Amino acid sequence: MLFHDRREAGRELADRLIERRSEGALADPFVLALPRGGVPIGDEIARALGAPLDVVVARKIGAPFNPEVGVGALAGEGPPLYDERALAMLDLTADRLSPVVARERAEMHRREDLYRGGRPAPEVKGRTAVVVDDGLATGVTARAALRAVRAMEPGRLVLAVPVGSPEAAEALAAEADAVVCPHRPQPFYAVGQWYEEFDQVGDDEVIAILRGHPGGR
Numbered sequence: 001m002l003f004h005d006r007r008e009a010g011r012e013l014a015d016r017l018i019e020r021r022s023e024g025a026l027a028d029p030f031v032l033a034l035p036r037g038g039v040p041i042g043d044e045i046a047r048a049l050g051a052p053l054d055v056v057v058a059r060k061i062g063a064p065f066n067p068e069v070g071v072g073a074l075a076g077e078g079p080p081l082y083d084e085r086a087l088a089m090l091d092l093t094a095d096r097l098s099p100v101v102a103r104e105r106a107e108m109h110r111r112e113d114l115y116r117g118g119r120p121a122p123e124v125k126g127r128t129a130v131v132v133d134d135g136l137a138t139g140v141t142a143r144a145a146l147r148a149v150r151a152m153e154p155g156r157l158v159l160a161v162p163v164g165s166p167e168a169a170e171a172l173a174a175e176a177d178a179v180v181c182p183h184r185p186q187p188f189y190a191v192g193q194w195y196e197e198f199d200q201v202g203d204d205e206v207i208a209i210l211r212g213h214p215g216g217r
Helices: 006-022 038-049 084-090 098-116 140-150 166-174 203-212
Strands: 029-033 053-055 058-063 066-075 128-132 156-160 178-180
Touching: 006 038, 006 128, 006 156, 006 178, 029 038, 038 053, 038 128, 038 203, 053 098, 053 203, 058 098, 058 140, 066 084, 066 098, 066 140, 098 203, 128 140, 140 156, 140 166, 166 178
Parallel strands: 029 053, 029 128, 128 156, 156 178
Antiparallel strands: 058 066
């Protein structure tokens, strides 16, 4: 087992990022975690870097007949991203998924309001935006998040995850200026297999972490 829990993973990942900062590759960082699992990891990283912490909310787009079967993702106000192979295999089209997208976009906005408690969206223009999650499986949710953050015009965009599939990590190199993913085991089946404790992170925990974070905006 690689990590005891998300906190341990966050501390190891923070050490990797501190090395990059010492090399001048992480100037003026702002940490943006994907809720909910990425937030404890983002908290450890932001504290280690002395950086602000906020969230970038991304939502999985599930198949109409089974929401657990992910076929895409969305984040921000950009168009949804789809796994074209999954759509073809399941005989689905973007038009057919429009009701699912509308529902998930509404849920995305609800969660943004819930987690920020009325605060405005983070301002990362010109800064190093560090997008954090607890792992990469297909990478489609992280891809949507990266594109949403790229639209916010950061000076540099970094994806930081403790563990991920080699294929997903390599593919996302085209979306970020740097991908920090120290563990890329093969075969890779699910993120949770690389944690001893992988309990679901609740909304209350996310809110408490964000409110208790010492980093300024």
